[in-house]
Amino acid sequence: MTAQAGGAPTASGAPGTPTTPAAPTRRRGSGLAIARFAVARVVGLVATLFVASIVIFGALFLAPGSPITFLTHGRSMSPEAVKALEHEYHLDESVPAQYWHWLTGVLHGDFGTSILYHDSVGSLIASRVVNTVALVLFSAVLIIVLGLSIGIYAGLRPGRLAGTLMGTSTALMAVPAFVAAVVLTLVFAVDLGWFPVFGSGSGLLDRIHHLVLPSVALALASVAFVGRLTNAAVREELAADHVQTAISRGLPYRFVVRRHVIRNAAVPMLTVAGLTVAGLIAGSVVVEQVFQLNGLGSFLVTAVQQKDFPVVQAICLIYVTSFVVLNTLIDLLYSFLDPRIAVGRGPS
Amino acid sequence: MTTLTAGEVEVTPPRRRTWGWTRGLGVSGWLSIGVLVLVLLLAVVGPLLASQDPNEGNLAQGFGAPSVEHWLGQDANGRDLLTRLVVGARTAVIGPLLVVVASTILGTVLALAAAWFGGWFDTAVARVVDAVFAFPGLLLAILATALFGAGLPAAVAALSIAYTPYMARIARSAALRERGMPYIAALRVQGIHGLSICVRHILPNIRTLVLANATISFGFALIDLAGLSFIGLGVQPPTADWGAMVGEGLAGILQRYPQESFYAGALIVATVAAANVLGDRLTTRSEGRS
Numbered sequence: 001m002t003a004q005a006g007g008a009p010t011a012s013g014a015p016g017t018p019t020t021p022a023a024p025t026r027r028r029g030s031g032l033a034i035a036r037f038a039v040a041r042v043v044g045l046v047a048t049l050f051v052a053s054i055v056i057f058g059a060l061f062l063a064p065g066s067p068i069t070f071l072t073h074g075r076s077m078s079p080e081a082v083k084a085l086e087h088e089y090h091l092d093e094s095v096p097a098q099y100w101h102w103l104t105g106v107l108h109g110d111f112g113t114s115i116l117y118h119d120s121v122g123s124l125i126a127s128r129v130v131n132t133v134a135l136v137l138f139s140a141v142l143i144i145v146l147g148l149s150i151g152i153y154a155g156l157r158p159g160r161l162a163g164t165l166m167g168t169s170t171a172l173m174a175v176p177a178f179v180a181a182v183v184l185t186l187v188f189a190v191d192l193g194w195f196p197v198f199g200s201g202s203g204l205l206d207r208i209h210h211l212v213l214p215s216v217a218l219a220l221a222s223v224a225f226v227g228r229l230t231n232a233a234v235r236e237e238l239a240a241d242h243v244q245t246a247i248s249r250g251l252p253y254r255f256v257v258r259r260h261v262i263r264n265a266a267v268p269m270l271t272v273a274g275l276t277v278a279g280l281i282a283g284s285v286v287v288e289q290v291f292q293l294n295g296l297g298s299f300l301v302t303a304v305q306q307k308d309f310p311v312v313q314a315i316c317l318i319y320v321t322s323f324v325v326l327n328t329l330i331d332l333l334y335s336f337l338d339p340r341i342a343v344g345r346g347p348s
Numbered sequence: 349m350t351t352l353t354a355g356e357v358e359v360t361p362p363r364r365r366t367w368g369w370t371r372g373l374g375v376s377g378w379l380s381i382g383v384l385v386l387v388l389l390l391a392v393v394g395p396l397l398a399s400q401d402p403n404e405g406n407l408a409q410g411f412g413a414p415s416v417e418h419w420l421g422q423d424a425n426g427r428d429l430l431t432r433l434v435v436g437a438r439t440a441v442i443g444p445l446l447v448v449v450a451s452t453i454l455g456t457v458l459a460l461a462a463a464w465f466g467g468w469f470d471t472a473v474a475r476v477v478d479a480v481f482a483f484p485g486l487l488l489a490i491l492a493t494a495l496f497g498a499g500l501p502a503a504v505a506a507l508s509i510a511y512t513p514y515m516a517r518i519a520r521s522a523a524l525r526e527r528g529m530p531y532i533a534a535l536r537v538q539g540i541h542g543l544s545i546c547v548r549h550i551l552p553n554i555r556t557l558v559l560a561n562a563t564i565s566f567g568f569a570l571i572d573l574a575g576l577s578f579i580g581l582g583v584q585p586p587t588a589d590w591g592a593m594v595g596e597g598l599a600g601i602l603q604r605y606p607q608e609s610f611y612a613g614a615l616i617v618a619t620v621a622a623a624n625v626l627g628d629r630l631t632t633r634s635e636g637r638s
Contacts, residue, residue, distance in 0.1 A: 044478065047475075048478055048479055048481075048482050049482075051479040051482075052479065052482045052483070055479075055483075056491070059491060059494075059495055062495055063495040063496070064495075064496065170621070170624070170625065171617075171621060173621075173624055174567065174617050174618075174620035174621035174623075174624050175617050175620075176571040176574060176575060176616060176617075176620070177575070178574075178575055178578045178579075178591075178594060178595075179594060179609075179613035179616060179617060182594055182597070182598065182601060182606075182609045182610075182613060183610075183613070185601055186601050186606050186609075186610075190601060190602060190604060191604075197602065279484065281484065281487075282484035282485070282486040282487045283486070285486065285487075285490065285579070286486075286575045286578060286579055289578075289579045290598070300490065301490075301579050301580070301581065303494075304490060304493060304494040304498075304581060305498075305580070305581075307494070309494065312491065312494045316487060316490075316491055319484070319487050320482050320483060320487070323482065323484060324482045327481075
């Protein structure tokens with residue numbers, strides 16, 4: 001966007017250290033700050049991913065025993081076979097060289113070969129990733145639509161219904177996805193028979209039908225969480241001086257709510273909703289397992305049980321990358337919504 | 349401690365700070381403490397209370413209905429459900445407790461050191477914290493079980509690391525706020541050692557916030573560890589564990605014998621809810637004070 005983004009890497013330092021506020025006109029100053037902030041965030045993203053890739057790669061060497069016994073599951077193999085395996089996984093080279101091979105492979109979409117399936121990890125994953133993405137997206141829509149509307153409603157119309165909603169939310173926040181999944185299966189799949197018990201289905205409508213229970217199970221606690229925080233944010237904004245002033249001046253209530261309450265509350269609301277959605281990535285593992293959705297999560301669990309380490313590495317890397325990228329995107333969105341944050345004067 | 353006899357009016361008690369954090373908890377706060385204490389007691393003495401072997405069952409009595417011998421009925425293998433629920437409290441609660449203790453100590457020490465020394469040390473801690481943040485707790489625990497085999501020890505160690513950044517981040521900003529206060533400057537002028545200021549003056553002032561965060565972390569750790577056992581990577585069969593029992597009960601769900609999953613799930617939800625509510629109350633309190 002802004003061309004003058006380049007510049008020296010900003011010393012982002014501690015948020016507590018006040019940088020002398022820039023004097024120039026507000027618009028240009030904040031635009032530059034946002035650009036700087038964005039560059040710093042992206043640099044941080046790359047650094048974090050680099051460290052994460054080292055951790056995930058290095059994990060193989062943390063395991064008890066040498067990597068080769070780990071890869072062969074301790075089975076005795078002919079020396080030639082061991083040699084071939086060592087060559088295949090570049091274990092006959094130095095560790096940094098091995099890491100380099102692995103990383104360049106990953107960057108080209110080559111995650112190595114599955115020990116169990118003797119197939120490329122990339123293609124094994126590609127056939128499953130759709131199920132996971134669909135599950136997380138479906139849950140994300142539920143969280144954002146339901147969580148925000150419940151929270152905004154309860155915040156704007158305090159009363160018995162709002163109280164009940166918030167009380168229920170407190171209780172639902174304590175329900176882990178797998179408990180929700182079990183209860184939903186019992187009620188809506190076994191007893192009522194409205195939805196299939198497990199499987200991912202075929203065809204668009206059938207797939208969506210199969211995804212309803214898993215998505216609700218995954219989203220439930222987060223809907224409650226987002227609802228409660230949205231409620232708090234809306235109520236805080238409603239009580240703010242400028243909103244009270246606007247109401248007492250006789251401005252239409254709807255206008256005040258739209259312009260002053262929702263807009264100001266949007267920053268915390270969207271951030272929390274976004275972070276919660278990012279958190280779904282790990283939670284999806286458990287839900288996929290319950291409903292046998294055959295996505296990345298259930299593949300990860302199988303790979304762990306079978307000690308198929310190349311698959312474990314690949315899926316962990318994908319999860320971590322999507323989690324970190326999402327978090328960074330939310331941060332950037334956050335600073336676009338509220339430029340004070342990038343300038344360092346925000347209500348951090 | 350001051351003892352108040354009935355009828356005496358309490359006018360700003362002199363040693364309020366010592367037990368200050370229990371004030372203003374309200375009914376829900378005390379109720380949560382009650383639930384948590386009960387669950388902890390169960391975890392400690394549970395196995396002593398069990399009169400039956402949790403792992404011995406009679407296959408012929410699979411999904412047995414509640415009876416005089418088996419108050420809550422039996423699971424698919426004919427094992428006594430009540431016994432397994434009581435015994436299962438141990439792994440379900442001790443694991444998260446270890447995670448919370450480890451991550452709280454580690455996170456608070458890191459936070460205090462980072463806030464006190466500042467400069468490059470603070471930056472280094474912030475970078476490490478950011479890197480660990482990239483790994484969701486459950487994912488790090490799964491990675492650990494992939495390396496060291498399924499079971500609680502690897503998972504607890506992994507979660508302790510994964511939870512440290514949350515504590516460190518919150519405690520650091522609170523410690524930084526305290527550090528900027530005039531009383532700290534006054535103490536420094538008096539030549540009091542930094543360690544002493546951190547431990548005796550800053551730590552007590554961020555205590556409630558740390559405790560609140562630890563309580564909330566306990567709920568999350570319980571969910572993560574139970575989830576891990578649920579998918580078969582945590583506590584291994586035949587050991588009784590709440591999370592594992594929800595998973596084992598799945599077979600019963602399909603045959604309309606949901607007791608096992610249901611009871612174990614309800615215990616998990618109740619414990620987590622208590623931790624959440626108490627953590628909420630403590631957070632409100634710590635905000636009210638500063």
